[in-house]
Amino acid sequence: MRQRFVVRRGYSRLTSKIRVRMAPSPTGYLHLGTARTALYNFLYARRHQGDFALRLEDTDEVRSDEAYTADILDGLKWLGINWDEGPDIGGPYPPYRQTEKTDHYEQVARKLITSGKAYFCYASAEELDALREGQKAANQAPRYDNRGRHYTQAQIEQFEKEGRAPVIRFKVEDDRVITWHDAIKGEISINSSDIGGDMVIVKSSGIAIYNFAVVIDDIDMKMTHVIRGEDHIHNTAKQILIYEALGVQHPVFAHVPLIFDMDRQKLSKRKHGEAVHISKYRRDGYMPEAIMNYLAQMSWTPADGREIFTIEEACAMFDLERVSKSPAVFDIKRLEWFNSHYIRSLPLSTITDRCMPHLATFDLKAYTRPQIEEIVASVRDGLPALHEISKQVSFFFADKVDLTSEMTEVLKKDSSKAVLSQVQTKLTSFPWGDSKGCKATVDAIGKELSVKGKDLYWPIRIALCGATSGPDLGSVLSILGEQRVKARIEAILQPC
RNA sequence: GCCCCCAUCGUCUAGAGGCCUAGGACACACCCCUUUCACGGGUGCGACGCGGGUUCGAAUCCCGCUGGGGGUACCA
Numbered sequence: 001m002r003q004r005f006v007v008r009r010g011y012s013r014l015t016s017k018i019r020v021r022m023a024p025s026p027t028g029y030l031h032l033g034t035a036r037t038a039l040y041n042f043l044y045a046r047r048h049q050g051d052f053a054l055r056l057e058d059t060d061e062v063r064s065d066e067a068y069t070a071d072i073l074d075g076l077k078w079l080g081i082n083w084d085e086g087p088d089i090g091g092p093y094p095p096y097r098q099t100e101k102t103d104h105y106e107q108v109a110r111k112l113i114t115s116g117k118a119y120f121c122y123a124s125a126e127e128l129d130a131l132r133e134g135q136k137a138a139n140q141a142p143r144y145d146n147r148g149r150h151y152t153q154a155q156i157e158q159f160e161k162e163g164r165a166p167v168i169r170f171k172v173e174d175d176r177v178i179t180w181h182d183a184i185k186g187e188i189s190i191n192s193s194d195i196g197g198d199m200v201i202v203k204s205s206g207i208a209i210y211n212f213a214v215v216i217d218d219i220d221m222k223m224t225h226v227i228r229g230e231d232h233i234h235n236t237a238k239q240i241l242i243y244e245a246l247g248v249q250h251p252v253f254a255h256v257p258l259i260f261d262m263d264r265q266k267l268s269k270r271k272h273g274e275a276v277h278i279s280k281y282r283r284d285g286y287m288p289e290a291i292m293n294y295l296a297q298m299s300w301t302p303a304d305g306r307e308i309f310t311i312e313e314a315c316a317m318f319d320l321e322r323v324s325k326s327p328a329v330f331d332i333k334r335l336e337w338f339n340s341h342y343i344r345s346l347p348l349s350t351i352t353d354r355c356m357p358h359l360a361t362f363d364l365k366a367y368t369r370p371q372i373e374e375i376v377a378s379v380r381d382g383l384p385a386l387h388e389i390s391k392q393v394s395f396f397f398a399d400k401v402d403l404t405s406e407m408t409e410v411l412k413k414d415s416s417k418a419v420l421s422q423v424q425t426k427l428t429s430f431p432w433g434d435s436k437g438c439k440a441t442v443d444a445i446g447k448e449l450s451v452k453g454k455d456l457y458w459p460i461r462i463a464l465c466g467a468t469s470g471p472d473l474g475s476v477l478s479i480l481g482e483q484r485v486k487a488r489i490e491a492i493l494q495p496c
Numbered sequence: 497g498c499c500c501c502c503a504u505c506g507u508c509u510a511g512a513g514g515c516c517u518a519g520g521a522c523a524c525a526c527c528c529c530u531u532u533c534a535c536g537g538g539u540g541c542g543a544c545g546c547g548g549g550u551u552c553g554a555a556u557c558c559c560g561c562u563g564g565g566g567g568u569a570c571c572a
Contacts, residue, residue: 025572060571125570132569141498142568167570185501194499196568203570210572233500234567257502257565264564297521298508305510307521324509327565331507334522344535382534392533457531469532 018050020225022076022083023214026056027063028269030075030278032330033229033259036295040256041227042081043296043311043318053221054086056097057214059207064099075278079288080311085221093221098213105208108216108246109168109201117245118201120166121148122159144169144197165204170212170242172198178237183225183254183320190237199238211235215242223251227320230255231266254320257299257327267330281335285358285386287346290339298328308341336384344381351386352376358387362397367479374435374479378471392470396479400491401466410468411492415451416459422449423460424489432481439474463492 022038024030038054045052054073058064073088085091095101112118123144132142148169151159159166176192201212208216214235218226226236236253243250259267267276274280281291292311301324302309302317309317343351352373356364364372379392395401403411410416422445431437446456457473464476464485477485 023572027572057572063571121570123570128570136497139497143498165570188500190500194568200570205570207570209570214572229566230501231566232572235572237500255501260565262507266566294508301509305520307508326502328509329507331522334508337522340535379534453531455531461532467532469534471533473531 016224018045018048018225019053019221019223020045020050020227021053021055021218021221021223023055023057023217024072025060025063025210026058026065026068026072027060028068030072031269031276032267032278032295033276034072035075035079035081035278035291036259036298037227037229037256038076038081039079039292039295040300040318040320040323042083043314044225044227044320045084046315047318050224051084052082053091053093053223054083054096055217055221056087056099057210059098059210059213061205061207071279075282078282079278079292081292098208098217101213101217102207105213105216106202106206109208109212112170112201112245113168115245116171118168118170119148119198120156121169121198121200122151122156122164122166123148124164141194142196144199146171146198148198167200167204168202169198170201170245172196172238172241178240180236180240180250180253183227183252184257184323185230185233185255185325188233188236188255190234192237192241195234195238201242211238212242215239215246218251219243219246219248225252225254227254227256230257254323257324259298260327260329262329262331264327264329281385283387285354285383285389286335286339287342287354289346290335290342293342294335294338298330299324308338340382340384343383343386348373348377348380351380355386355389358389359393361390362394366397371479374475378475378479395465395467395470398466401463401488403462403466407462407466407468410458410462413455413459415449415455417493418449419445419451419456419459420463420489420493424486424493427482427486430477430482430485433478435472435474435478437474438477439472442473442477463489 020041022034022041024034024038042052044050054076056069058069069087073086076083083089085093085096087096090096098105109118113120128144131145135142149171172192172195174193177189178192179187179189182188199211200209202208233255236255240250261267261272265271269276278291282288289310292314293307293309296309296311296314296318297307300318300322302314303319303322304317352369355376359372367375375393375396376389379389383389383392411420423442426441426445430441442456442460446452449456458468461470461473461476462468464480470476480488
């Protein structure tokens with residue numbers, strides 16, 4: 001038997017339990033990209049029998065909102081993504097919201113100050129803006145000039161007297177190459193001179209900055225892998241420096257490619273509005289199974305190449321090595337294909353339940369639950385999303401149908417009148433509730449009158465549906481039932 | 497500007513030097529099935545960005561170019 005031995009970096013970590021996390025910031029509704037990153041973390045944890053934690057990065061005092069937190073947690077659960085630890089259920093390394101750890105971050109920051117790795121900086125916002133503008137005008141990369149390292153005691157006293165609240169900055173030494181082996185991208189190197197000078201780790205408000213808090217949390221929570229979007233690559237370089245200063249080995253990093261729009265730009269709220277939010281698809285009648293499946297396969301292909309899979313199957317197959325390095329374009333047509341696949345293959349009762357919100361404008365009491373299920377069954381095959389169902393089934397609930405001139409033309413024909421009258425007189429011989437039988441009865445009438453094809457079916461369909469196309473005619477008759485069929489045909493024949 | 501990442505059909509991708517006259521899926525077109533619309537089946541359209549290497553042989557490895565994207569805050 002042949003065997004392949006692969007030496008992997010970070011192997012020693014694999015001997016301990018895998019721990020990953022998703023750390024959304026509640027500054028907006030659940031985003032497609034956030035959902036996919038969460039999904040990949042979740043799948044990775046399940047694949048390796050590891051732990052998946054959810055943590056809230058709510059240190060942005062201005063933009064954070066509880067409504068967003070609720071939307072994010074709810075949306076992830078809806079997609080089938082469950083966490084083992086989180087702000088709602090707790091866990092072994094609490095708290096799971098950064099705002100509840102502000103003292104802790106500050107304590108760590110002070111330790112860095114004591115060891116000379118960080119310092120107070122009193123530069124004002126105006127001062128820094130001016131610095132940046134000058135650099136920009138000179139066509140230089142904007143960066144902090146580390147001026148705060150050289151304050152004299154007198155200057156500091158002066159700043160304090162003016163009431164200036166300092167930030168804490170972490171010292172970033174120039175010309176160091178920061179390198180790591182990314183589990184998706186491979187080797188990545190960034191020069192420390194290119195990350196903008198000494199970085200703020202605690203704002204003047206006393207709240208830790210993301211790049212600092214995230215490192216402390218990942219250390220506190222014993223994360224072994226950090227799987228996140230590739231827009232974080234430069235942050236990773238900064239964070240590695242902090243891990244070093246704290247004397248902790250950094251986790252394995254994996255940067256997932258972004259999701260683009262058709263113009264190959266990052267999907268963003270600003271440009272795409274509601275279309276980036278999971279909640280929009282949820283409202284429009286997209287199946288969580290479809291969104292999960294679509295999101296999972298857009299940058300990852302299972303080893304066996306299958307494209308349709310459940311979240312459980314993905315849990316058994318997911319693999320960072322098979323995640324693509326290049327961005328994927330969000331293609332609504334492909335999502336619709338996945339969605340229609342699940343709409344027609346999930347149990348009818350499930351689909352019917354999920355259709356209910358989209359049928360709320362109709363008088364549902366007109367039908368029994370089994371009949372509603374038949375209505376759903378009659379149109380589900382062609383539905384790209386559930387919200388389209390209402391216009392396709394409205395005729396089932398309408399008192400009378402609207403006719404176009406083309407349809408009235410059809411009804412004027414003698415054969416049409418003959419067909420409709422015959423249906424009317426034979427009403428009692430229809431096996432209501434049996435779609436195949438109803439269809440057979442229509443065919444028998446056709447034979448009797450020597451009418452077939454469109455001449456036979458169109459008048460009936462028009463009278464019942466007010467359309468020349470729609471669900472199977474046998475189903476329509478069967479579901480509508482004797483009373484409604486009678487009334488509708490009467491209404492059509494009346495004026496003649 | 498500077499830094500980093502990326503590069504196969506319109507889109508998602510398969511592809512680990514010969515299995516590639518590059519495979520699958522979505523979309524599109526046509527055909528079949530079908531009273532209609534779908535579903536299903538079939539056919540077609542359609543890609544290795546460019547230039548240099550390395551090699552007997554390159555979509556695959558190396559370099560350069562070009563293109564695209566991301567980052568560059570007291571946001572996350």
